[in-house]
Amino acid sequence: MAIRVNQDSFEVEVLQAKGPVLVDFYSDSCIPCKQMSPILSQLAEEYGEQVKIVKVNVNFDMELADRYLVMGAPTFVVFVDGKVVNHSHGVKKREEIKELIEEFIL
Template identity: 40%
Template sequence: MANANIIILDENNFENEVLQSKLPILVDFWAEWCGPCQTLLPIFDELADENKDKIKIAKLNVDENRSLAMKYRVMSIPTVLIFKDGEEIRREVGAKTKSDYESILNAL
């Protein structure tokens, strides 16, 4: 079941949701076939619920949005980009633990 606190991104809403966001936004670049990406689903669900007033959590399927993956030079997945005021401020490649992501978010 989809989490109402997670934004599903595509080429039509990326600029509005990410680049014009008032809150920092964590964007998970992922794909259905990616095992490590699947392990992150419950982690991002929890983070989205626990931090909804501080940061947005979004997912971008790289298979469906290849041009955005290329634009942001996403070479392997999962890749997480964090944007603030329309600029990429952090990049994490590979699956991390929930506490790793909490530390990253707390550093914002």
Template identity: 40%
Template sequence: MAIAITKENFKSVVLESSEPVLVDFWAAWCRPCQMLGPIVESLSEEVKGLAVVGKVNVDEQAELANQFRIMSIPTVLVFKGGKVVNSIIGVRSKDELRKALGV
């Protein structure tokens, strides 16, 4: 299951992770986000132990959304070593997300 990421746990879950981290920025009212959600959840199960998968609700975590200049949702950011290495906007297949994650 994808981890709910908040400004309180962002540093420990994302920035300090030794594994690559995929972060899905989403909102409950966003139809494309609802389409991407099950794909992200399925990916989180498949990459367990290889990568971390998390979700940021932009309505509840506006500070994080602003920090990463999220203008469209869904937006997926991939972090490695605490830095953004990939950015994807819109609904994508699980294979595309896995490839972006590098696992």
């Protein structure tokens, strides 16, 4: 299951994480974001420890959204060793999400 992170926990959970981290910038009022939630939960279960999947609510953490150039939800940003390595916007199929992270799995 994807875990919720915020401004206070982002440094530890994302920037200091070992291995790839997929960050889902979402909004509670966003229908496409709600459609992505079960897909992200499935992928979190499938990948286990290989990939960390976290969620950032853009309504509460606008500073993080601004920092990573999130212009709309959902936006997916992949981090490896604290650096952005992939950035994608909009609803994605399961396979498209996998393509965002597959090359970074150790």
